[in-house]
Each structure stands twice: as C-alpha cells, then as structure tokens.
Amino acid sequence: MTSPKKSELTRSRILSEGRALVLASGFGGLGLTELLSTSGVPKGSFYYYFTSKEAFGCEMLKDYVADYLAALDAIIARPVPAAERMNSFFSAALGGEAGSMADRCLVVKLAAEIADLSEDMRHILDQGVIAVCRRLAVLIRAGVEDGSIIAQPDPExxxxxxxxxxxxxxxxxxxxxxAGPLEQALADTQTRFFV
Incomplete structure (x- = not known):
C-alpha cells in the first residue's frame, strides 16, 4: 500500500479545515486567506488544488456526503434489528463530542445559501439527501421484515x-x-416507526 502524496495530504487538509470553517461561518463567509492560513498552505497555492472557490465547495461537499454515507452504511451493516440501527443513527443526531445535527450538518448549514449560489453545489447536496433517504428506506424495509419497524405503505x-x-x-x-426539537423528532420517530 502506497502512502498518499504530500499534495493529496495538503488537499485533504484544505478540505477538512474548509469544512470546519464553513460550518462556523457559512460558504459565503469563508475567506480564502483564512482557509489557507488555517490549513498552513501558502497564500498563492489555493488555485493549484482548486480552480475556484466554487470548485473547492463542490469537492468539500462531495467529501462530506461520502463521509456521511459511509457512517450511515456502517450503522446499517450492524447485525442488530433495523429499528435499533435506525435509532442509533437518529440518536447520534442529538449530539456528542462533535455537536448535534444542528451544529455539524452541512445540509442544515448550507441548503438555503447554496441553492441560489451554485447549481453544482446544490446538486451535490440534493443527491446526498436522496442517497440518505434511499438508505433509510432500506432500513424501513429491513425492519418490517425483522418485525422491529411498523409497516409503511410507501417506504421511500x-x-x-x-x-x-x-x-x-x-x-x-x-x-x-x-436540543428540544431534535429530542421531539426522536420521540416521534420511535412512536411512528418502532414496534
């Protein structure tokens, strides 16, 4: 197995630091100078890695969606009843070390902002949401089969x-x-879906 090249590590660091800055300030509030300073990258180097701020935003969102789906897939793969897996996924949204869904979800942070700003970024987030919903439909079907989730007329x-x-x-x-709205959402999910 070969180790990542320095340029790949630098690009990854820019994306990671950029995600944290966007979560704090939004995409419009992201300054390239601050991003490069936080990432430890020389000022003129941004365009070596990304052709534009929008291209950076697209790559950041692709990474975010991939990470989110990988975490959901890991939960789905657990050998426990589907209701327990679904409960685990949504319970994590209430918070932990990284904060709640309200603090760390880029869909929550950026959907309204980028919908009018960048068609490419909007599309990436939209496809990510669609992929999450498809996985949740799989969990619903699995739960109906294992008896842990109440049958739904249309799982999708x-x-x-x-x-x-x-x-x-x-x-x-x-x-x-x-945290009240998220706690209410969890209670409602458990009532409407779990046997």
Missing amino acids: AAATLLYSQWLGAAIIAKLSRS
Whole structure:
C-alpha cells in the first residue's frame, strides 16, 4: 500500500479545515486567506488544488456526503434489528463530542445559501439527501421484515418525510439553540416507526 502524496495530504487538509470553517461561518463567509492560513498552505497555492472557490465547495461537499454515507452504511451493516440501527443513527443526531445535527450538518448549514449560489453545489447536496433517504428506506424495509419497524405503505416516501422532519428539527434546534426539537423528532420517530 502506497502512502498518499504530500499534495493529496495538503488537499485533504484544505478540505477538512474548509469544512470546519464553513460550518462556523457559512460558504459565503469563508475567506480564502483564512482557509489557507488555517490549513498552513501558502497564500498563492489555493488555485493549484482548486480552480475556484466554487470548485473547492463542490469537492468539500462531495467529501462530506461520502463521509456521511459511509457512517450511515456502517450503522446499517450492524447485525442488530433495523429499528435499533435506525435509532442509533437518529440518536447520534442529538449530539456528542462533535455537536448535534444542528451544529455539524452541512445540509442544515448550507441548503438555503447554496441553492441560489451554485447549481453544482446544490446538486451535490440534493443527491446526498436522496442517497440518505434511499438508505433509510432500506432500513424501513429491513425492519418490517425483522418485525422491529411498523409497516409503511410507501417506504421511500416515509423515509423522505422522516429525513425532512429531522432536517427541519435541526434547523429549529439551531434557531432556538435548544436540543428540544431534535429530542421531539426522536420521540416521534420511535412512536411512528418502532414496534
């Protein structure tokens, strides 16, 4: 196995630091000087790695979506009833060391901002949400089969509405600076889905 090249490590560091800065300030609030300073990259080097700020944003979102889906796939792969897996996924949204879904979700942070700013960035986030909903539909079907989830007439629609509820709860939690909306979403999910 070969180790990553220095340029790949630098690019990865820029993306990682950029994600943290975007979560703090939004995409519009991200200054390239601050990003490069935080990343420890010389000022003129940004365009070696990315053709534009939008290209950086697209790559950052692709990495974010890949990380998010990998974490969800790891939960889905657990050898426990589907309701327990779904509960684990949504319970993690309430928070932990990295904060709640309201603090760390780029969909919550950027959906409204980038929808009018960049069609490419909007599309990446939209496809990410669609992929999450498809995985949740798989969990719903698996739960119906193993008897841990209440049967839904349309698992895809149920999954989409469920994730929409969580995104809305995260936005309200961010506005209110309270975990209450996420706690309510978890209680509602458990009541409506779990046997």
